[in-house]
Amino acid sequence: xxxxxxxxxxxxxxxxxxxxxxxxxxxxxxxxxxxxxxxxxxxxxxxxxxxxxxxxxxxxxxxxxxxxxxxxxxxxxxxxxxxxxxxxxxxxxxxxxxxxxxxxxxxxxxxxxxxxxxxxxxxxxxxxxxxxxxxxxxxxxxxxxxxxxxxxxxxxxxxxxxxxxxxxxxxxxxxxxxxxxxxxxxxxxxxxxxxxxxxxxxxxxxxxxxxxxxxxxxxxxxxxxxxxxxxxxxxxxxxxxxxxxxxxxxxxxxxxxxxxxxxxxxxxxxxxxxxxxxxxxxxxxxxxxxxxxxxxxxxxxxxxxxxxxxxxxxxxxxxxxxxxxxxxxxxxxxxxxxxxxxxxxxxxxxxxxxxxxxxxxxxxxxxxxxxxxxxxxxxxxxxxxxxxxxxxxxxxxxxxxxxxxxxxxxxxxxxxxxxxxxxxxxxxxxxxxxxxxxxxxxxxxxxxxxxxxxxxxxxxxxxxxxxxxxxxxxxxxxxxxxxxxxxxxxxxxxxxxxxxxxxxxxxxxxxxxxxxxxxxxxxxxxxxxxxxxxxxxxxxxxxxxxxxxxxxxxxxxxxxxxxxxxxxxxxxxxxxxxxxxxxxxxxxxxxxxxxxxxxxxxxxxxxxxxxxxxxxxxxxxxxxxxx
Amino acid sequence: xxxxxxxxxxxxxxxxxxxxxxxxxxxxxxxxxxxxxxxxxxxxxxxxxxxxxxxxxxxxxxxxxxxxxxxxxxxxxxxxxxxxxxxxxxxxxxxxxxxxxxxxxxxxxxxxxxxxxxxxxxxxxxxxxxxxxxxxxxxxxxxxxxxxxxxxxxxxxxxxxxxxxxxxxxxxxxxxxxxxxxxxxxxxxxxxxxxxxxx
Numbered sequence: 126x127x128x129x130x131x132x133x134x135x136x137x138x139x140x141x142x143x144x145x146x147x148x149x150x151x152x153x154x155x156x157x158x159x160x161x162x163x164x165x166x167x168x169x170x171x172x173x174x175x176x177x178x179x180x181x182x183x184x185x186x187x188x189x190x191x192x193x194x195x196x197x198x199x200x201x202x203x204x205x206x207x208x209x210x211x212x213x214x215x216x217x218x219x220x221x222x223x224x225x226x227x228x229x230x231x232x233x234x235x236x237x238x239x240x241x242x243x244x245x246x247x248x249x250x251x252x253x254x255x256x257x258x259x260x261x262x263x264x265x266x267x268x269x270x271x272x273x274x275x276x277x278x279x280x281x282x283x284x285x286x287x288x289x290x291x292x293x294x295x296x297x298x299x300x301x302x303x304x305x306x307x308x309x310x311x312x313x314x315x316x317x318x319x320x321x322x323x324x325x326x327x328x329x330x331x332x333x334x335x336x337x338x339x340x341x342x343x344x345x346x347x348x349x350x351x352x353x354x355x356x357x358x359x360x361x362x363x364x365x366x367x368x369x370x371x372x373x374x375x376x377x378x379x380x381x382x383x384x385x386x387x388x389x390x391x392x393x394x395x396x397x398x399x400x401x402x403x404x405x406x407x408x409x410x411x412x413x414x415x416x417x418x419x420x421x422x423x424x425x426x427x428x429x430x431x432x433x434x435x436x437x438x439x440x441x442x443x444x445x446x447x448x449x450x451x452x453x454x455x456x457x458x459x460x461x462x463x464x465x466x467x468x469x470x471x472x473x474x475x476x477x478x479x480x481x482x483x484x485x486x487x488x489x490x491x492x493x494x495x496x497x498x499x500x501x502x503x504x505x506x507x508x509x510x511x512x513x514x515x516x517x518x519x520x521x522x523x524x525x526x527x528x529x530x531x532x533x534x535x536x537x538x539x540x541x542x543x544x545x546x547x548x549x550x551x552x553x554x555x556x557x558x559x560x561x562x563x564x565x566x567x568x569x570x571x572x573x574x575x576x577x578x579x580x581x582x583x584x585x586x587x588x589x590x591x592x593x594x595x596x597x598x599x600x601x602x603x604x605x606x607x608x609x610x611x612x613x614x615x616x617x618x619x620x621x622x623x624x625x626x627x628x629x630x631x632x633x634x635x636x637x638x639x640x641x642x643x644x645x646x647x648x649x650x651x652x653x654x655x656x657x658x659x660x661x662x663x664x665x666x667x668x669x670x671x672x673x674x675x676x677x678x679x680x681x682x683x684x685x686x687x688x689x690x691x692x693x694x695x696x697x698x699x700x701x702x703x704x705x706x707x708x709x710x711x712x713x714x715x716x717x718x719x720x721x722x723x724x725x726x727x728x729x730x731x732x733x734x735x736x737x738x739x740x741x742x743x744x745x746x747x748x749x750x751x752x
Numbered sequence: 753x754x755x756x757x758x759x760x761x762x763x764x765x766x767x768x769x770x771x772x773x774x775x776x777x778x779x780x781x782x783x784x785x786x787x788x789x790x791x792x793x794x795x796x797x798x799x800x801x802x803x804x805x806x807x808x809x810x811x812x813x814x815x816x817x818x819x820x821x822x823x824x825x826x827x828x829x830x831x832x833x834x835x836x837x838x839x840x841x842x843x844x845x846x847x848x849x850x851x852x853x854x855x856x857x858x859x860x861x862x863x864x865x866x867x868x869x870x871x872x873x874x875x876x877x878x879x880x881x882x883x884x885x886x887x888x889x890x891x892x893x894x895x896x897x898x899x900x901x902x903x904x905x906x907x908x909x910x911x912x913x914x915x916x917x918x919x920x921x922x923x924x925x926x927x928x929x930x931x932x933x934x935x936x937x938x939x940x941x942x943x944x945x946x947x948x949x950x951x
Binding site: 126128129130132133134135136137138139140141142143149150151152153155157162187189199200201203204205206207208210243244245246247248249250251252253254277280281283284285287328329331332333335336358359360362363426444458460461462463467468469472473474475476477479480481483484486487488489490491492493494495496497498538539559560562564565568569570571572573575576588592593595596598599600602603604605606607608610611612613690731 | 827828829830847853855856857858860861862863864865868869871872875876878879880881882883885886887888890891892893894895896897898899900901902903904905906907908909910911912913914915916917918919920921922923924925926927928929930931932933934935936937938939940941942943944945946947950
């Protein structure tokens with residue numbers, strides 16, 4: 126901490142919050158608000174005479190409410206920076222601090238929030254985690270029973286810098302306890318709350334047990350666990366040391382904790398799974414190893430930086446194995462428990478890893494961006510012709526498009542991430558995405574449906590999730606029928622409804638549109654744009670007479686290989702259950718309407734070539750050519 | 753590289769040892785590929801991602817004037833950068849190379865239906881050939897870089913990142929919403945497994 130404060134290249138902006146982030150890799154503009162301390166940083170000597178003089182005491186959050194603080198204070202004695210701040214929610218403005226501060230003249234009640242506009246080339250998100258609130262598990266009695274505490278409260282109570290100067294006491298009577306139960310997996314590995322393993326709780330529980338045993342050698346300590354997880358270097362040895370010290374480990378998750386109202390001792394009821402017996406232990410104190418959970422403001426940070434979140438709610442990395450500290454937004458990196466529960470060694474390592482990844486950008490004068498971006502054909506854009514449109518603006522998750530009636534829509538290349546949502550939303554074919562053009566998609570589609578299309582499942586996949594899911598089905602060797610044919614685009618937002626219609630026009634039996642789950646979308650809201658579009662398409666297909674079961678929309682993550690295989694298998698079963706003649710008839714009947722709609726595609730030499738069989742004067746009577 | 757508008761597509765079918773070759777005959781896919789419009793040569797290779805495979809592609813681009821390349825092998829998520837670099841080295845714009853996945857999305861999931869897997873591989877190659885017919889060379893977009901960094905969150909991970917960046921000479925803003933840095937770590941007593949102080 127002190128190293129950071131003393132480093133000439135580190136500028137600490139404490140008591141500050143990021144309000145807004147604009148820009149792109151190499152060129153971010155960040156608006157930061159410095160909250161007023163009502164203390165002039167340069168004048169504050171950190172001696173704390175102001176706090177001594179302050180008459181107001183409130184619970185100290187740093188001490189988990191186990192000690193008081195003053196209305197003017199620092200969180201703890203070793204705080205960096207050591208600058209006092211006035212808590213205006215509790216200050217009574219008696220000005221005794223002003224008197225105590227004296228000639229230093231550091232107190233300033235007129236301070237206002239200060240807005241800073243900072244320019245940076247890359248950003249590392251290391252916003253940490255929150256602790257699970259155990260009051261939502263009433264059977265553990267946290268709250269009503271004073272001697273049931275959380276692991277973090279225990280940290281403060283056995284800490285020599287804590288409120289009891291390292292002496293463990295029972296909150297009910299201030300006595301030193303002679304027995305303690307530590308309960309693992311409180312709020313984690315629990316289908317009711319969080320499915321994931323919090324990772325570091327086994328180790329901190331063992332650590333606290335060892336510390337307590339060293340402080341109070343005759344103390345009986347029992348750890349109730351589901352599994353003890355000690356996978357890092359030196360951790361298993363640490364666990365063995367705890368066992369050798371006489372700390373008892375019981376394999377069982379307590380079902381209930383009750384209290385003796387007179388002694389305030391606690392009864393922990395659990396099944397010892399090794400013995401297959403239900404046990405009841407009487408202990409003087411219980412500590413709950415609460416899960417690490419995503420920060421309450423994760424959603425807000427995610428939206429300002431266009432990050433996505435894992436199903437657990439923590440920030441999602443670009444690739445779980447190959448790019449574990451990159452976020453989906455270029456130039457933004459993840460470090461520490463913000464990405465998932467992590468202990469100190471892992472957090473430090475990830476911090477260094479993120480720094481190296483960020484430095485990779487910052488060490489060069491320029492940066493190259495993949496050119497798969499969207500471009501507007503100004504001659505075709507109806508806005509340029511004076512029509513109010515702007516559908517592309519609404520489809521862009523990055524605010525990269527501006528559209529003023531009378532002028533063609535403008536795309537800021539460096540802001541465009543290449544999802545293709547605007548391309549598919551533009552009803553006039555005025556926008557093209559390089560490397561994923563309409564012609565390139567239709568060319569693939571026509572080849573994949575050249576032979577016996579009615580026996581096939583045509584699958585549109587997004588690069589990040591469902592294509593990854595299909596890959597995962599492969600690496601896991603989950604077999605599925607060889608009827609599927611895939612087309613990859615970057616995002617489900619790029620999947621034009623007309624691609625689906627064109628597939629039926631070319632005789633497809635089944636069509637699958639697949640993409641990321643909403644929280645996983647690599648283009649923030651791309652999936653939502655697609656979801657809305659395909660809801661509309663469902664209704665349109667119904668009007669066209671295409672059986673609804675012949676079109677399916679599925680959100681499949683890169684981890685869901687099993688789901689991808691299952692979806693294709695099910696779609697094949699559906700396909701088998703529909704008579705072939707019916708499929709052919711439905712496609713035949715829908716053809717004329719689809720062809721009228723697809724006339725818009727005949728606006729480039731490539732598309733005219735690809736859609737050569739599509740005649741402007743197509744009538745409903747036209748025969749379907751033999752496939 | 754391209755001297756005329758004539759398409760000169762090279763198709764490369766990877767055997768990936770037995771991962772692909774154990775289910776379908778890559779030679780048969782290559783043979784089929786030669787019948788596709790614009791394809792001037794098609795080859796199979798035991799490991800296209802290996803040095804001999806990469807060299808063969810680069811050599812063909814130079815000697816046969818290939819202006820499009822189709823790689824039928826594994827996932828783009830696995831080896832697209834490898835093959836892009838390979839064709840670029842031989843002077844071809846990397847966006848004129850297209851991969852199609854006949855491993856994860858074919859032989860690994862249809863190993864019990866080898867005939868159907870072979871048929872699918874051929875159709876996937878046809879589709880990739882059709883796509884490269886319409887691809888254009890693209891140039892990366894170059895943007896300037898502001899030589900400063902921001903770390904949001906002053907806990908142990910953020911401090912570690914900020915110090916490393918600063919040591920590399922990069923001006924680093926360390927933004928912390930609380931009054932002081934240190935985060936959760938600062939609240940902890942001694943830390944495992946070495947039992948040293950957290951601050």
